Amino acid sequence: MKRIFLTIFFVILSVFIYAEPSSNEEKAINHFNDFRMELEQFSEPNLILEKISNYEQNLYSQKEFQDFSSETKLILENMIFLEKVKNQVKLIENDKTAKKALKEKFSLQIDKTAKTILDLQNSNKIPSKWLFTNQGDLISFSLQFATLSQAIKSGLEVKTYYEQAINQDATMSFALVNLGMWYFYVPSIAGGDKEKTYQYLKKAVDSAKTLSEEYFSKIIYSQILFERENFQEAMKVLQEAKKICPNSIAIQTMEKLNNAEISWIEYSTNPKKYEKILKD
Known part of the structure; x- marks a missing residue:
């Protein structure tokens, strides 16, 4: 009986093929994340877009x-696409036509990634944790263009992509950060849980394998600590991130806000409300 069970188990296991990215592929993905961290020291969208284009x-x-x-x-294409769009959005704030065009681009990129995931699964291959995280990130960012009903539906979909990435690698720092923030922003009635946010962010910091993973996880974790009124630890973690990227605009912003007793998370929900603090 045991032999039959093991035979069935290995047959099932062999049906699904997961190909780890090669060392060069993993290196390229990590390199782009390090590049994203380097971009944190610039604030001018056009300059950042030029640097992304050159990269x-x-x-x-x-x-x-x-x-x-x-x-x-496709993973690298998605990462570059998202970084471009983050900066393009800043340039077209009041341009409805440009926003509509950007929304259409997003839909195409999301559909392309969804099709690739489905094609891989239909070929008995397990999509990479990076591709699942890509799709979660793309949909998350696209929610700003969505109607309320679309946002609710897509918001739940986002969670499943991050969970699939983490199921594949329980120490994937970027997916842990993003799933943690999903639990923060979603109302408790829809599954939100700020304690889970804390747990996921702490694990993301502990799981960081590269400098960019450490930097991005720590800046967000510091603000979760601030929200929990653990101000001393929040400052300590933020300073640790600052040692990695000393000229980070994000950290400068967080320091100003925290000195005014405001978390970056609170600020991000309504930036215009706190503009004066950042200008002083």
Whole structure:
């Protein structure tokens, strides 16, 4: 009986093929996240977009990139796309036509990624944790263009993508951060849980394997600590992140807000309300 069970188990296991990214592919993904961290020291959207464009051209011209799997190419494409859009949005704040065009671009990118995930699954392959995280990030950012009903539906979908990434790698720092923040922003009646936010963010910090993972997890974790009124620990964690990226605009913003007894999370829900504090 035991032998039959083990045979069935290994047959099931062999049906689903998970291909780890090659060392060069993993290196390229980590390198882009380090580049994202470097961009944190700039505030001018046009300058940032120029730097992203130069990075993109250089990446696509490398011989190693041509050897990457189509999945890894899409992962990098999504990461670059999202970083571009974050800055493009700042330039078209009052342009409804441009916003509509950007919304359509987002829909296409989300659909493209969803199709790739489905195609991989239909081929008995498990999509990469990075692709699941990509899709969660894309949908999360696109919610600002969505109607309330769309946002509720898509918001629940976001959670499943981050969970699938974490199921594949329980120490994936970026997915842990983003799932933690999902629990923070979602109302408790819909599954939100600020204690889970704290737990996921703490684990994200403890699980960080690269400097960019440590930086991004610590700046958010510091603000969760601030929200919990653990001000001393919040300051300590933020200063640790500052040692990694000393000229970070995000950290400068957080320091100003925290000195005024406001968390960055509170600020992010209504930036205009706190503009004066940041200008002083």
